[in-house]
Amino acid sequence: MIDKNTYANKYKFNPRNSICVVTGGSSGIGKSLIEELHNRQAKKIINIDIKDNESNIADFINCDVSNNDEMRSVINKIYDKYNYIDLFCSNAGIATDDDGLASVKHWDQIWKTNVLQHTNVVRNCIAKMLKNKSGWFLITASAAGLLSQVGSATYSTTKHATVGFAEWLSITYGDFGIGVSLLCPQGVNTPMTENIENGGVAGINGMLEPKEVAKITLDNMALGKFLITPHEIVKKYIKIKAEDPDKWIIGMRKLYKQFVI
Ligand SMILES: NC(=O)c1ccc[n+]([C@@H]2O[C@H](COP(=O)([O-])OP(=O)(O)OC[C@H]3O[C@@H](n4cnc5c(N)ncnc54)[C@H](O)[C@@H]3O)[C@@H](O)[C@H]2O)c1
Numbered sequence: 001m002i003d004k005n006t007y008a009n010k011y012k013f014n015p016r017n018s019i020c021v022v023t024g025g026s027s028g029i030g031k032s033l034i035e036e037l038h039n040r041q042a043k044k045i046i047n048i049d050i051k052d053n054e055s056n057i058a059d060f061i062n063c064d065v066s067n068n069d070e071m072r073s074v075i076n077k078i079y080d081k082y083n084y085i086d087l088f089c090s091n092a093g094i095a096t097d098d099d100g101l102a103s104v105k106h107w108d109q110i111w112k113t114n115v116l117q118h119t120n121v122v123r124n125c126i127a128k129m130l131k132n133k134s135g136w137f138l139i140t141a142s143a144a145g146l147l148s149q150v151g152s153a154t155y156s157t158t159k160h161a162t163v164g165f166a167e168w169l170s171i172t173y174g175d176f177g178i179g180v181s182l183l184c185p186q187g188v189n190t191p192m193t194e195n196i197e198n199g200g201v202a203g204i205n206g207m208l209e210p211k212e213v214a215k216i217t218l219d220n221m222a223l224g225k226f227l228i229t230p231h232e233i234v235k236k237y238i239k240i241k242a243e244d245p246d247k248w249i250i251g252m253r254k255l256y257k258q259f260v261i
Contacts, residue, residue: 005223009170013136013224017043018086019087020088022046022091024048024049024092025091026049026051029140031055032213033089033091034058035057035211036211050063067112068120072123084132086134086135086136087135090118090121096155097151098153114155115158118139119165125137126173132177134177141163141183143231145161146234146241150252150255163182179221182228184229185231186208186230186231187208188208188209188210189207189209216228
């Protein structure tokens, strides 16, 4: 079948023989991305996480993604050893419920993990990727970054910032050999959502398994797509929001009453 769509990436991502790095690869979506990259014959996969899951398909590096000095040192070591990073999946993330008045300490922690992680990754890779004229960033945000996360100001805000950063990244470097994809799922069955009955509001359109999300993600990157929404309905919600933001807010308040208070 001929795909007549125009996608933002000039190239298509093919994992075969590639050097891939995944943050948050010990659990959930990151772990499944590693498995799918392995199935598609990646040459080397490196998992950067703060906890080890003793995988035998990825090398583990213990590193806090929110710390730029640690990330610079780890990324330099990877380049020293392999010369290339073909794919960097900037995926680690945290989420907690809050009423918008979360403590300053909590805002600081989630901001550094969910947002500054991506800037730490790009800051320390981009010069080498531009020199190599090759490199792809897969950035995990969430449907909450396109819409909202009722019940969590910190999650909504940090995921919106991530969407903004990924768009900027693709606009800025997409014509210079750099690929960027942005992953925005709704509810996925992972340890992040395991204590929430049916995924709560994020599960309203059904929960996906992380394996399905990883497969859909790599299938879309193989086409060269920027925005990846494994739950198809998210695209419809974006349209509704863009067409009438006031009506959309009123609708979201109903979800807040239904799921949070
Ligand atoms: N599960 C969902 O429903 C869902 C939906 C949309 C988006 N997401 C996003 O997908 C990504 C992965 O989430 P998941 O559901 O697989 O969660 P998860 O909790 O299963 O896995 C997250 C991983 O990130 C690691 N991590 C957390 N903070 C870190 C840090 N500072 N440094 C290094 N590693 C760190 C954890 O140790 C863990 O292994 C997150 O960015 C999350 O926000 C999840």
